[in-house]
Amino acid sequence: MNHYNGLILIILMALASPAPSAESSEQATPPQFPFHVVSTKDQMQYYPCSSCHEYIPANPAPRVLEQAPHYSEVQHGRTNMWCNTCHQLEDKNSLRTVFGDPVNFDDSYLVCAQCHNRVYEDWQYGAHGKRKKRWRGGREIDNCTHCHNPHLNPGFSPRQPLPPPGVRKGLQHQPRQRHRQCQKWTTCPHNQPEESHETE
Amino acid sequence: MKQSDQPEHKTGSPVNAYRRKFLKGLGLLTATATTTAVATAARTVAEPSWGGATLRDAMGDFFQDQYQRMTPQEISEALARIERKAKRKYEREIQCDNTPPIEGVVFGYALNISKCQGYRDCVKACVEENNLDRGGQMEYIRVLELDKNDRNLHNADHYYNHELVPQPGKEYMPVQCMQCDDPPCVKACPVEATWSEPDGIVVVDYNWCIGCRYCMTACPYSARHFNWGEPQIPSEELNTDCHYLGNRPRMKGVVEKCHFCIQRTRKGLQPACMEACPTGARVFGNLLDPDSEIRYILENKTVFRLKEELGTEPKFWYYTD
Numbered sequence: 001m002n003h004y005n006g007l008i009l010i011i012l013m014a015l016a017s018p019a020p021s022a023e024s025s026e027q028a029t030p031p032q033f034p035f036h037v038v039s040t041k042d043q044m045q046y047y048p049c050s051s052c053h054e055y056i057p058a059n060p061a062p063r064v065l066e067q068a069p070h071y072s073e074v075q076h077g078r079t080n081m082w083c084n085t086c087h088q089l090e091d092k093n094s095l096r097t098v099f100g101d102p103v104n105f106d107d108s109y110l111v112c113a114q115c116h117n118r119v120y121e122d123w124q125y126g127a128h129g130k131r132k133k134r135w136r137g138g139r140e141i142d143n144c145t146h147c148h149n150p151h152l153n154p155g156f157s158p159r160q161p162l163p164p165p166g167v168r169k170g171l172q173h174q175p176r177q178r179h180r181q182c183q184k185w186t187t188c189p190h191n192q193p194e195e196s197h198e199t200e
Numbered sequence: 201m202k203q204s205d206q207p208e209h210k211t212g213s214p215v216n217a218y219r220r221k222f223l224k225g226l227g228l229l230t231a232t233a234t235t236t237a238v239a240t241a242a243r244t245v246a247e248p249s250w251g252g253a254t255l256r257d258a259m260g261d262f263f264q265d266q267y268q269r270m271t272p273q274e275i276s277e278a279l280a281r282i283e284r285k286a287k288r289k290y291e292r293e294i295q296c297d298n299t300p301p302i303e304g305v306v307f308g309y310a311l312n313i314s315k316c317q318g319y320r321d322c323v324k325a326c327v328e329e330n331n332l333d334r335g336g337q338m339e340y341i342r343v344l345e346l347d348k349n350d351r352n353l354h355n356a357d358h359y360y361n362h363e364l365v366p367q368p369g370k371e372y373m374p375v376q377c378m379q380c381d382d383p384p385c386v387k388a389c390p391v392e393a394t395w396s397e398p399d400g401i402v403v404v405d406y407n408w409c410i411g412c413r414y415c416m417t418a419c420p421y422s423a424r425h426f427n428w429g430e431p432q433i434p435s436e437e438l439n440t441d442c443h444y445l446g447n448r449p450r451m452k453g454v455v456e457k458c459h460f461c462i463q464r465t466r467k468g469l470q471p472a473c474m475e476a477c478p479t480g481a482r483v484f485g486n487l488l489d490p491d492s493e494i495r496y497i498l499e500n501k502t503v504f505r506l507k508e509e510l511g512t513e514p515k516f517w518y519y520t521d
Contacts, residue, residue, distance in 0.1 A: 033491065033496075122521075125493065125496040125500070126483060126485075126492075126493025126494075126496055126497070127312070127483070127493065127496060127497045127500065127501055127519070128312075128315075128480070128521070129480050130477070130478075130479070130480030131470070131474075131480070131483075131493070133469070133470065133475075134468045134469055134470060135465065135468065135469070135470045135471075135474075135484045135485055135486075136468050136485075136486065137468060139493075142480070147478075147479070147480070156317055156478075156479060158317075158364035158365060158366060159319065159364060159365070160362075160363060160364060160365070161318055161319050161320045161360070161361070161362065161365045162319065162320035162321065162323060162324050163320075163361070164320075164358070164359045164360065164361045165323075165337060165339050165342065165358065165359065166336075166337030167359070
């Protein structure tokens, strides 16, 4: 029996060993999701930046920008970041990676992706972000900065919702009673009618 | 007194007098009735009693078969009738087609509930796209407001009307037709007026629906809606790009439901709710395509389906970041 056990073990090991390598080779080539990012350069108010910054000497010191028409402070990164973290100091018309490589403004997601890589992955494959126009064919998606402000609060700001659904006559909505407010071991009494309901 | 009166009624007894009076009244009544009938007949000639349609159209509608049993010739005639009817009612030229399902496509929907903000933009877009009854305020999509960490639908409120959304501590969960793979509504229909199309969309033949509303009680998501009255749509807001199984103008007494914007999605466009969503929480795609966005979500995200335990196999997934 011992001989057989040893033999079986060797066969199992031989069978099992190639499997992980095959998996890793699959992981090495992730599916390619081609996409096209909607250009927003023409909607940028002050682009090209060089039209002003050509005449302003570059000053990388963090400070409050008093007379600038654009953002005067950077909340992103909780004071650990300043303009030149993401913007090229020399060529103001492009962004930069942390290694200093220039990045086109329309490819700004590459700058975001350096830190927010998990969201970037979701965005790349369609689980995050907004797709435009068609559900099939060439994917056209919004850039990160379309929804998220990279300088100040990046979230969606609260706004008023559209009106609630209408109610048919006789089915007017009453404020929801919590489901099972009383203790589980007691008999739940019927919900008392609302005071406003009684006056009607 | 009686004796003095008698000579005057020599020619006829009092009974005869009453009879004469009665006959006179009857004659008058008959005359009035006849004139009314004539007037009605005249009006009928001017405006036919079959709803302004020609007799041919009215008969065509009446003898129209169920959609799946109609020949292409009959379908094109039915589409032409729908267009003529819309022209009469709304004074707008509509294009009603019956774009067939795309080969190798089964539609699926995914919704990121950690992104939904409860703005109800999808609801408005849906109403406008699908020619929903404005009078009955019909809406295919209901946005439920839930407490975070409490997905008990008993406590959900879809009538919320805050100054601002999202409210802190709340999350929002839009619910619409799930296009079940094993749809209980289809089983409930006694006349086969609703069925599942090859691309997975559960559709209704509004002409074949008898309005019994069995499907509404069978649906666990309350996704089906009934036209209690003649649908009221402002003529200028009518969407003229219609599909026979989709957003063509409906009639009183039929059931309707979300159809994943069949008139758009079969042409490659996004459903109106997805296009309107400002947050990008909605993802629509082909479940059979391994490279589609929806397949990535199903394979890589934590997803759940509403009332999955009922075994209706909904094709609408909710996911979180």
